[in-house]
Amino acid sequence: MAANINSDKPVALKPVEKFDFFNDERVRSVFYQLLTLAFVGGFGWYLFTTTAHNLEVRGMGSGFGFLSVEAGFDPDFKLVAYQAGVGTYGDIFVIGILNTIYISFLSIIATTILGFSIGVLRLSSNWLVSRVALTYVEIFRNTPLLIQVVFWYIGIFSLLPKVKQSIDLSAGSEVVLLNNRGLYMPWPEPGDLLWLTGLALVVAITAVFFLRRWAHKRQDETGKIFPTLMPSIGLIVLLPVATYLMTGSPLGWDIPKLEGFNFVGGATLPPAFLALFVALTMYHAAQLAEAVRAGILSVGKGQKDAAMAIGLRPNRSMTLVVIPQAMPAIVPPMISLWMNVVKNSSLAIAIGYPDLVAVFMQTSLNQAGHAIEIVGMTMAFYMFVSLSISWLLNMYNKRVQLVER
């Protein structure tokens, strides 16, 4: 004892480690994980064997061979050539995916524009306007989307006038027409040299990009502001237009014409498409409006006061101070809303717009069987879209974090 106290070395206070097999944390964690694995594996094995047995008993085949079998039906809206009786279930899958992407894409654009507008109106200093925007948001948020979809379809777009009394949306020139069979509009027919106009547009956009970068750099270094807005618009508009005219206007329009009982030519959007488009847009715009409002409100009042104090005009304080700070709060909910638009476009099935779920998961599944393959393929598509969108979101978050420092 005494020797210990007098020695220079400090006493090593090492806890006595007694290995207790049943109470050791590591042993337990391995045990629990193995248990979970065994449970999940057992359940999976049970599902696999039961399903295999059931398929055998019912004489149902499995495998993806059915994708090259002819599908005997013809979706009434498609973006690619397809012939009933020749086209396969694989073609149907592609048609469904394209239709889903088409309506989702257009709805997402419209939702974003409408949602931002309403979100800004919600914050308007005009009491009446902000109340009207609030009413819009509350009505569309608090009723089921499916009822809205069905209502737009049955209550609005199916009750439009017949073909002979079409509503002319192009103010008398009869090129854009709306009736109970859908929306008819001209469709561009590209000529030989149209690609030059496209090229001009690309060149203009690249030039604008470099111009803005140069202007930014100059402002950072010298403090002089170079007005980029007017030159940018000029470049983007004038260059392609000039090219277009110089190459001899190589673009024709296929205009819908009344022949017999229906319009021929041009592009047609069926009522189901229009109803779904309007319903998706209105519903999600209401939710986006709330996200935009919350995002703008999340920028502290002090920021606006400070912007005013250093002499920024209201619109500059909005574009330079408020919006850059509000965007990180707005963009993540907005991107997940985009995902919701894609998912909710599957409500098309209720009104007969041939999206992926309607043509593949319903019609094809009823005709061809192969439930597991079809359900798996459909879900895989949505999962792929979802993963892509979350990837987008992660990219954005990373960028924002870097900017924030």
Add this chain to the structure above:
Amino acid sequence: MAIVKHEKTPARPAPLTERSVIGWMHRHLFSSVLNSILTIVTLYIVFITVRDLWVWGISDAVWIAESRRECFDINISGACWAGVLAWMDNIIYGRYPREELWRLNLGLIVLAIWMAPLWLPRVKAKILIGLSVVFLYPFMAGYLFAGGEKGIFMQIMLTAAILCLACNTLHSIIGVSGGGGLREFLFRLPVLKDAPEKSQRNILLCLFGVSFVAVFVWQIRWNLDGVPWTQWGGLFLTLVIAGVGIASALPGGIILALGRRSRLPVIRVLSTAFIELFRSVPLITVLFMATAMFPLFMPEGIVLNKLVQVIIAVCLFNACYMAETVRGGLQTIPKGQFEGAHTIGLGYWRTMGLIVMPQALKHMIPNIVGNFIGLLKDTTLVSIIGLFDILGMLRAVSVDGAWRGLHNEPLIFGATLFFLICFVMSKYSRRLEQKLSTDHKH
């Protein structure tokens, strides 16, 4: 000589443009030329909309008629609410036998009585009451709604539910009248108060046993006719699916969320995969999966009916959404709480159950209500796969002989009904959020 004013100058009232109605209008409606134009245009649009809606829906509407034709004969420019009124029972109760409707109403009343204590002041043990609603009420409601033969398990659960409801009610009455709770009340009885500590427990157990047996014997003679699920429908079916969905989603969501935050990689990966799988696909695909694939998963001879398939699908789907809500709630709990719990020697389950979850759940209530609103709205999707929920019933009006072609009025009625339910709930949850957040600030 200094000029000193001895009395305080009273504050002058604000100028008229700042305080009167005119001032308010000047500031909020006509502050600039642009604003004035905006106000007038908006006012015009609102006026036109409200007037047209009023004329169509109220002043020109037909309330009493036998068929749609008659509606047209009376007034063609108004809404035909007579059709909605004629179908009202179907819209609310579906095809449930009319002489048995009292069972549905009784079920709703029982739920109201059971849950009322949660909002009453001075009632203790609200968490226990809430749990009993989630875990026992479904059995009682299930028997009330479905009826028919009860197995021994159902009988025991039914007895437990009745007993629990009775205790709850007694407990709440005692609590509201200021007597603490049922426990304190029992211990104030002379029999218990004077008994030695050991026999106190035995007496309570005996009391419980006797009442259990009594209720059990009573419920054996209580027989209700079976109502097959195919006759369930309308708003009732929507509420059943949404109710079961939310009640089972909470425990499921808590387990999945804990799994996702677990330190054990296998459990974390499995939970994350499960959650993300269901969150990335639309509900309708899950419903199709349930109806197309569940029959293949069942051993031979067992057939699940469509309602059960749908409910399972809704539960799985919603548990994953709830898991994210719970995860969000867990993230609001500062790390110090976990560390504090560890320091006083609590293990994982006690840390979660006693320290973390009670705080996190409080933060989550508004989001859970939001989740429920979303689920209630999403439940209308079951009409696509052929169940006659409220939307199915609303659309069925237009194929009824007398009301053929009556589409819009039922849909607008349904939308209004949903709007009222969801709007009130979301307003309430927002108020709750404010109340809870002020509670949190010390």
